[in-house]
Amino acid sequence: MTAAVENQPRPVPGGTSGTAAAPPIIEVRGISKIYGGEVVALQDVDLAFEEGRLISLLGPSGCGKTTLLKIVAGLLAPTAGTVHVKGRAVTGPGPERAFVFQDFALLPWATVLRNAAFGLEMQGVASGRREEIARHYVAEVGLSGFEDKYPHELSGGMRQRVGLARALAVNADVLLMDEPFSAVDEQTRRKFQEDLLRLRESERKTFLFVTHSIEEAVYLSDRIVLLSPRPGRVSRIIDPDVPRDGDPDEIRRHPVYLDTVEEIWHGIRKYVE
Amino acid sequence: MTLFGRRVPMMASLLLWVVVWEIIGRFDLLLLFPPFTHVLAAMVEVVTSPSFASAMATTLYAYVVGLVLALVVGVSLGFLMGLLRTADGLLNMWVNIFLAAPLSALVPVIMILFGLGTPTVIATVFMFAVWIIALDTRAGVLHVSPSLIEMSRAFGASRTQRLKIIFLAALPEILAGVRLGVIRGVKGVVIGQLLVAIIGIGALFALYRQNFLMAHFWALILILFAFALTLADLIGRLEKRLEYYAGARN
Numbered sequence: 422m423t424a425a426v427e428n429q430p431r432p433v434p435g436g437t438s439g440t441a442a443a444p445p446i447i448e449v450r451g452i453s454k455i456y457g458g459e460v461v462a463l464q465d466v467d468l469a470f471e472e473g474r475l476i477s478l479l480g481p482s483g484c485g486k487t488t489l490l491k492i493v494a495g496l497l498a499p500t501a502g503t504v505h506v507k508g509r510a511v512t513g514p515g516p517e518r519a520f521v522f523q524d525f526a527l528l529p530w531a532t533v534l535r536n537a538a539f540g541l542e543m544q545g546v547a548s549g550r551r552e553e554i555a556r557h558y559v560a561e562v563g564l565s566g567f568e569d570k571y572p573h574e575l576s577g578g579m580r581q582r583v584g585l586a587r588a589l590a591v592n593a594d595v596l597l598m599d600e601p602f603s604a605v606d607e608q609t610r611r612k613f614q615e616d617l618l619r620l621r622e623s624e625r626k627t628f629l630f631v632t633h634s635i636e637e638a639v640y641l642s643d644r645i646v647l648l649s650p651r652p653g654r655v656s657r658i659i660d661p662d663v664p665r666d667g668d669p670d671e672i673r674r675h676p677v678y679l680d681t682v683e684e685i686w687h688g689i690r691k692y693v694e
Numbered sequence: 695m696t697l698f699g700r701r702v703p704m705m706a707s708l709l710l711w712v713v714v715w716e717i718i719g720r721f722d723l724l725l726l727f728p729p730f731t732h733v734l735a736a737m738v739e740v741v742t743s744p745s746f747a748s749a750m751a752t753t754l755y756a757y758v759v760g761l762v763l764a765l766v767v768g769v770s771l772g773f774l775m776g777l778l779r780t781a782d783g784l785l786n787m788w789v790n791i792f793l794a795a796p797l798s799a800l801v802p803v804i805m806i807l808f809g810l811g812t813p814t815v816i817a818t819v820f821m822f823a824v825w826i827i828a829l830d831t832r833a834g835v836l837h838v839s840p841s842l843i844e845m846s847r848a849f850g851a852s853r854t855q856r857l858k859i860i861f862l863a864a865l866p867e868i869l870a871g872v873r874l875g876v877i878r879g880v881k882g883v884v885i886g887q888l889l890v891a892i893i894g895i896g897a898l899f900a901l902y903r904q905n906f907l908m909a910h911f912w913a914l915i916l917i918l919f920a921f922a923l924t925l926a927d928l929i930g931r932l933e934k935r936l937e938y939y940a941g942a943r944n
Contacts (some may be wrong), residue, residue: 491844495848514849514850516850519848520844522844522845523841524839526839526845528859529863530936539849540850543851543855
């Protein structure tokens with residue numbers, strides 16, 4: 422069943438999910454973020470994320486989940502507190518972290534292949550080598566044959582696959598995903614979620630995933646960090662014990678999946694009403 | 695004139711006006727309006743005359759130098775205003791004033807500063823073209839999606855690489871400004887030379903006017919119009935291609 426820890430400042434490592442406790446790859450200590458001196462987006466957030474897991478940051482809009490993700494990415498500076506990734510303090514973006522954007526953020530003048538190779542290009546990888554790597558990941562996300570297309574020739578879901586290929590290509594340890602599927606339609610989103618589960622198996626990376634969809638969080642995550650809004654705080658940590666080895670459609674009918682979705686909804690609804 | 699040959703509807707309406715012009719010209723009412731056929735005949739004469747070639751060379755030189763200066767300064771100014779709030783606060787009002795101001799009135803002042811020659815014409819072209827380029831560049835830079843800039847930071851782009859990305863993302867707006875700047879530059883070169891009146895096309899205009907060569911006068915005007923329109927059309931085509939690529943911007 423699910424292991425729910427009420428109002429715990431630090432997560433209990435491992436939970437009951439069965440895997441052995443790995444050392445934390447991301448440590449968030451005492452993070453606060455205040456916008457413009459008055460809007461408290463995050464208040465005193467402490468979290469630790471273990472290597473090789475998929476962790477979701479879930480909460481209603483305005484709970485600071487994207488803010489937290491961008492602080493971990495080094496794109497935003499916190500007002501107080503520190504973030505350590507692989508033991509090193511975060512002061513800005515770094516090659517061990519890759520970001521997937523909600524609105525894809527592709528270069529409209531570059532082909533799929535060049536977009537996927539963008540991070541490698543910035544790192545100064547030689548063009549032959551980076552094309553080879555980019556080609557591999559473009560295929561990995563299921564876009565073979567589209568290498569020479571431009572973003573405007575692709576559907577929203579395909580554009581986000583390019584965004585994912587770009588993040589995978591730099592071979593970062595941590596993938597930070599900011600509501601990556603919120604701008605694509607429901608069918609594409611489901612297919613995408615299934616592909617992400619498959620990719621997780623083959624890539625062995627740590628995923629930090631921001632979403633406002635309870636179903637998505639429960640379907641994908643090893644651990645769900647529930648944030649409460651105004652000010653953004655960790656309200657609960659849930660380790661959904663959903664078996665993911667079977668048929669993807671089985672998961673959505675599994676009683677544990679359904680119960681966890683329901684449970685989270687009951688916890689969250691008071692913020693929505 | 696390939697420009698008129700290409701667009702059939704535009705040509706049709708032009709033809710109507712040409713016929714009206716011809717008829718009025720045939721009545722011999724005004725010295726100012728010779729028949730259109732005379733203008734065409736004069737055009738051949740104008741284009742083949744040696745004074746036209748040298749006038750064109752002087753004019754083109756002033757135009758190109760002024761426009762290149764306007765491009766460099768305008769795009770840099772627009773970038774500065776788009777990226778730095780303080781620069782924008784300091785400059786925005788002035789750029790807008792210069793854009794709206796009747797710049798022809800400034801040409802005599804420019805003449806005092808630069809003398810009766812090509813430098814004045816270059817300065818006039820510059821003043822006519824630079825402000826719209828700066829403002830459109832600023833708009834383009836401000837319109838670049840914040841997530842594109844975040845993305846380039848997240849993937850480790852250096853400062854120069856980030857500026858390059860901003861430039862490319864703002865290129866459609868920059869080109870719109872350049873197209874308008876190119877047209878305004880033609881205005882600038884003509885007005886500058888008319889007021890200086892001793893060099894280039896301006897000298898030719900003065901010559902034709904003083905000798906009542908109205909057919910030649912009109913022929914020269916038609917050539918200038920065609921020149922300005924052709925340039926604008928060329929840049930417009932480049933713009934369309936870019937907009938096509940930039941169509942995915944969200």
